[in-house]
Amino acid sequence: MNTGFFGYTDIVKASEALYISEEQTANHFKFSIEQWKRHRYDVKTRSSLVRKEKVFDAFALLNKCSRTGCSIVPGSREEDFYFICLQDDQILQALIRDENLLLLPLLIYVFTHELVHIVRFCNFLQRFEVCSQEREEEERVVHETTYNILKRLTLPRMNYVLESYQNHRICDLIVS
Numbered sequence: 001m002n003t004g005f006f007g008y009t010d011i012v013k014a015s016e017a018l019y020i021s022e023e024q025t026a027n028h029f030k031f032s033i034e035q036w037k038r039h040r041y042d043v044k045t046r047s048s049l050v051r052k053e054k055v056f057d058a059f060a061l062l063n064k065c066s067r068t069g070c071s072i073v074p075g076s077r078e079e080d081f082y083f084i085c086l087q088d089d090q091i092l093q094a095l096i097r098d099e100n101l102l103l104l105p106l107l108i109y110v111f112t113h114e115l116v117h118i119v120r121f122c123n124f125l126q127r128f129e130v131c132s133q134e135r136e137e138e139e140r141v142v143h144e145t146t147y148n149i150l151k152r153l154t155l156p157r158m159n160y161v162l163e164s165y166q167n168h169r170i171c172d173l174i175v176s
């Protein structure tokens, strides 16, 4: 039944997908565990999203919190914190629309895409606040990097996701 929210098994798949995506992304950028820990982010699913974190035309939204606007990391150094906000309903609808699509590879694709953005923003390869033209270019670069990270991952239907969703709108970006 599609309630528009992830159920328990979907959440378990999401943690598995996040683990795989973190590993693949860290390998690609040749980060040590210590270096990887400097990237500060967490994942939310739809039941925890506030209104401005909900979108209707993407699988995820990346919310950059400044220290002042984000109380989840009290006492932290002045660093940005990112929330990957999964849009459960959009993801579940895509699975219904396309029977060749599986949740695990789709989530790996979405997470890896968001992690690449985070790496680029955290390492000043890209500014978060950019004009629409720069944002398009950022999406293109992130899509390409995501493809390169995941193309050798042997997982059922991973290639299908890489080939079928390369032009799909994966994410939106906001600042809190």
Ligand SMILES: [Zn+2]
Pocket: 113, 117, 139, 142, 170, 171, 172
């Ligand atoms: Zn993106």
